[in-house]
Amino acid sequence: MAGTGIGVSYATGFGTFGTAVPKPDGTAITPTGYRVTPAGTQTRLGNLPLNAALHPDGHHLLVTNDAEGTQSLQMIDTDTNKVVQTLPFASPESLYVGLAWSPDGNTAYASAMANSKIRVFSFADGKLAEQAPIKLPTKNPNGHNITLFPAGLDVTPDGKKLVVADQLGHTVTVTGQSETIAAGHRPVWVTLSKDRRTAYISNQGSENVNVTDVRHRQRGEPRSPYGRPHAVGRAAQERPRGQ
Numbered sequence: 287m288a289g290t291g292i293g294v295s296y297a298t299g300f301g302t303f304g305t306a307v308p309k310p311d312g313t314a315i316t317p318t319g320y321r322v323t324p325a326g327t328q329t330r331l332g333n334l335p336l337n338a339a340l341h342p343d344g345h346h347l348l349v350t351n352d353a354e355g356t357q358s359l360q361m362i363d364t365d366t367n368k369v370v371q372t373l374p375f376a377s378p379e380s381l382y383v384g385l386a387w388s389p390d391g392n393t394a395y396a397s398a399m400a401n402s403k404i405r406v407f408s409f410a411d412g413k414l415a416e417q418a419p420i421k422l423p424t425k426n427p428n429g430h431n432i433t434l435f436p437a438g439l440d441v442t443p444d445g446k447k448l449v450v451a452d453q454l455g456h457t458v459t460v461t462g463q464s465e466t467i468a469a470g471h472r473p474v475w476v477t478l479s480k481d482r483r484t485a486y487i488s489n490q491g492s493e494n495v496n497v498t499d500v501r502h503r504q505r506g507e508p509r510s511p512y513g514r515p516h517a518v519g520r521a522a523q524e525r526p527r528g529q
Contacts, residue, residue: 327367332358337438339385339394340364346412348394350381357381359396359407361414371413381405383474384439384450395420395448397436404436404448404461420448420461434459438475443482449500451476451487458487460500469496 308314308330313323332351339348347362357380361371375381375398384397384404394414396405402422407414426432434452436459441448447462451473457466458473470489477486478500487496 329362329367329369331360331369332372335360337383337385339387341387341409342389342391346409348385348387348396348414350383350385350396352381352383359414361412363412373414373416382435383437386439386441386448388441388445389443390445393445395439395441397439397450399435399437399453400433402434402436404439404450422450422452422459422461437473438477438488440476440478440485442478449476449478449485453490458485458498467498467500469498470494 308328312328313321315321331349333353333355334351335349336352337350340346341348345364347364349360349362351358351360356374356376358375359373359381360369362368363370378400380398380400382397382399384395386395387393387409388395392409394407394409396407398405398419401419402424403419404422405419406417408417409415422434422436424432433454434457435454437451437453439448439450447460450459450461451469452459452466453472453474455466456469456471456473458469458476459466467485469487470492472489472491473487473496474490475488478484479486483499483501485496485498485500487498489496
């Protein structure tokens with residue numbers, strides 16, 4: 287994690303600078319031999335941090351580390367840039383890119399890709415405590431086993447429902463209503479509009495974005511941005527339909 291700023295990268299030889307690891311001065315050598323000089327304050331995290339969610343109070347940042355083996359959630363105090371809590375999840379337990387806070391900041395949610403559930407955590411005094419999860423379907427209407435592989439997620443304004451991208455189900459699940467909405471191929475991210483009525487769903491496999499009416503379970507026509515969409519930011523929701 288780094289503060290706002292600009293980093294510089296240039297190729298170098300390993301003979302001078304050593305192995306590909308972060309250095310005490312904040313610089314690092316990448317596995318491909320580039321020396322990088324990030325600006326800002328850096329915080330050492332776990333392996334493969336794929337997403338971070340800022341608490342509504344602005345003083346706590348939740349990070350999900352999703353490498354193979356033991357994965358983890360880490361809480362960072364943004365006033366000190368220190369990791370104040372690490373919650374490990376050893377295989378077969380899992381995490382993934384989905385992270386979100388409830389509007390009141392009392393609850394955090396994290397997707398558990400291989401476990402067909404959303405992890406739920408209470409939050410108090412700067413620390414998380416895991417609660418009963420939100421379980422997703424493991425069988426289709428015909429009784430066959432399925433793995434939805436929950437990925438990105440977002441929370442409705444009342445904090446009562448989640449909209450979850452089911453990466454292997456090619457759908458979006460609205461929890462609390464047992465509803466699924468068709469999406470594109472391998473949906474990976476969900477961002478709700480400010481009024482939380484429209485879901486912007488990035489489909490990693492079909493390289494487009496669905497604009498979906500969550501209230502009426504209607505999938506809109508996909509939009510095709512440049513490149514392969516991995517995440518949809520809040521700015522996207524402000525663009526008029528058809529653009």
